Amino acid sequence: MREPLIFEKSRPERKGCSLPECDVDQESLEKLIPKKYLRQGTLGLPHVSEPDVVRHFTRLSQQNMGVDTNFYPLGSCTMKYNPKVNEDIANLPGFTRVHPYQAEAVVQGTLQIIYEMDKLLCELSGMDRVSLQPAAGAHGELTSLMMIKAYYEDKKEERDTVLIPDSAHGTNPASSHLCGFRTVVVKSNKDGGIDLEDLKGKMSERVAALMLTIPNTLGLFERNILEVSRIIHDRGGFLYLDGANLNALLGIVKPSDLGIDIMHFNLHKTFSTPHGGGGPGSGPLGVKEKLAAYLPVPTVEKDKKGYYFDHDRARSIGKVRSFYGNIEVIIKAYCYLRFLGREGLKKVSQNAVLNANYLMSKLKRYFYLPYDQPCMHEFVLSAEDQKMKDVRTLDIAKRLLDFGFHPPTIYFPLIVKEALMIEPTETESKETLDEFVSSMIQIKKEIEEDPSLLKEAPHNLSIGRLDEVKAAKELKLRWEEKKSGD
């Protein structure tokens, strides 16, 4: 059954919250605030009882798939298990009930976590310094590009171009544009890596950076990375790593050894913090020494007296957000790193890669695998063969919902037609992977025998296939009271 909107449950006089009576001497409103600044009329908020609110949002939650309820192999999103103990720890009052302007001396616990997290991420990546301020991966990208821009301005070099592979995440060109750079696309070669000839042709003294994702969005390691690095560095550019796919590399490779100068991490992907239905995440950025002076303020430093903020950094790009970062998310990721430690991290990547290869090996017998080579943490299938039956990738995705699986990422990367990008992560069992394979085989059979089953999917959810064209055309973006006569 569909759940009404909270506004539709509203009845005058119901309320969901009790507040104390005013215990101080009261003045009339008009005496305190000039009448012209006082709000007239209602706020337009609903009148609902406490049980109404609880049932409403509980029912809504039941219409949502999450990692805790369903296998969620959304490629490039690393939907791994979110450890519960980390939720409990981050919810301790000593972390949540702390004001950002408390004196440094009385927030030493959180400052220590920020400081140590910087060191842990440096060790993992080979970077020299990490800022934990960016709120998300895209924010880390933007901040990094701002730093690169500031660096070349200092050096009085005019570099207005950023190179981005055609397989890159959309945030890369969007961040580059927002930072005022011109984006030039670099082609992929037939093996899914960077086309070196194309790269050489496009590299020049105008190029500030190449933004790379490793493994790339096909789930493939960039075999020619040292050559790529040489091409960029020989002409004075920076090599940027989009760390979205770091789950394949923990304890296996240090990005600095690949020639990476600057990168971001996604704590909400690799480091197990929940994605919250779209966020909050956290996108720390790491840099080699050359760029460290440009990091946003403040940094967290340590001396004899303890941990403190350094706001006074002459060449810093400045502030990129209020306060210091998505602290709650950072604490959860810190817990994850400390829990797994030296012994556990490498196993994460080993099993993530094992699970992906196992799934790929089983599924490629039934679906087309355009880049047929061992993958890292994810792989990309194509449903192009199924088009003959008039079945699209979207239909396969919707049919998977009926089998209780969240679909993979679809229609991405753009270089694969009818793409299905599958990332199982290390926290799924072989049994789950086998069930997913069985469902995909069943779907393949349905495509042959009764494609209408897919065209009409999903069948077993609280709602059928939604008309997204209508959503964009009719544009109802907020609830409105029905006017009398409607």
Added chain:
Amino acid sequence: MNPYIPNTEEDQEEMLKEIGAKSIEDLFASIPQNLRLKTDLNLPSSLSEMELVNELKGLSRKNAHLDEYVSFLGAGSYDHFVPSLVDHLSSRPEFYTSYTPYQAEASQGMLQATYEYQSLICKLFKMDVCNASLYEGATALAEAAVLAHNVNHGSKVLVAKTVHPEYRQVLTTYIKKTLGLSMIEIDCENGVTDLTKLEEKIDKDTSCVVIQNPNFFGCLEKVSEIEEITHQTDSLYIVSVDPISLGLLVPPGEYNVDIAVAEGQALGCKLNFGGPYLGIFTAKKEFLRKIPGRIVGETSDKKGRRGFALTLQTREQHIRREKATSNICTNHALNALRAAIYLSTLGEEGLAKVAALCLQKSHYAAKRIYQIPGFEPAFKRAFFKEFAVRCPVSPGKINKLLWDNKILGGFDLGRFYPELKNSLLFSVTEKRTREEIDKLTLLLEDIR
């Protein structure tokens, strides 16, 4: 064995056999041998869950927190009451362990909640459209200025000095250093934006005028007069508001604001030492196709049942790439969910009452403080829940005494405004009791 990884050795062997590989190491063959790490990372050893909890509890005890101290500190982050429901409902794992709702049918809960969030905020702000959230208040303000520039291509941003200093710093990074626009700060007069100065600086190149209301000092700005001056040119009027204040104050939609943004932390989010918070972004509908971030729209399935989906995605980075209106991908959906639960729970009367309690209690506190010799209002202006006090001794000394008595004192304005070096900004929310306020004033009486 790592409890987060189900694979047993037997599983691994079977899987390798299926793949046709001899060892897990073989799976990494595409990484040139010389690039692979030869030694273990230099990280601390793993911990058991018990050890982890003990260690982190120890760290949390190195922080002082507001269950132990009574807070009169605000300045952009506020100790408002959060009903129990907010934590309980937003902790439903179906919500918090889900991703961005790309697959609408699998994400109806989050989509409907976000649609309700957009609707609740539009009502409260009286604005036409609201997005599904941005990171926090300062970047929401910066995104608003970016939008204004994309609309009118103006080269100059005018910002009131009464806007939160950290927000102005973020604007400087985004607007001045990155986009190369000029940024001019408008002086204030007795705690609010100086209209004469604004009129002097505004011209045809002005892209937008940015103010905060109530402003950083807690004072109410002359919002209508500023609107008139702003709209004499093609510049956009951008206002950052305190959403709690809208339970009582005229909403931005009623004074012709083009883009209204806010820090939404006050709506049911934790203090969390500064994040994650909630960037609220609303605008007039004429700017709809240029606004940043996700937007949820209503639609239906074949049977005509109402449902919800992300919409207007052609503005976004995953479709438009470098032509997108913003680079936002991950937003703060869970904080928006908290705000939706908060606003639903408080409802019409609740939010109005929270706002009224803030107003009455802050005025009671101000009145008591100003009765103490040597303590004077820094500005004689109408205020909502924060007020600036000129003190007879240094703010550092006052806050030390208060802290020793389990009170977190006001914000030392001298940190950002040298001309206000002996002034403290006090914040009084609905949580403060008469007893706590009286204790504060008694301590201040003894200060000399």
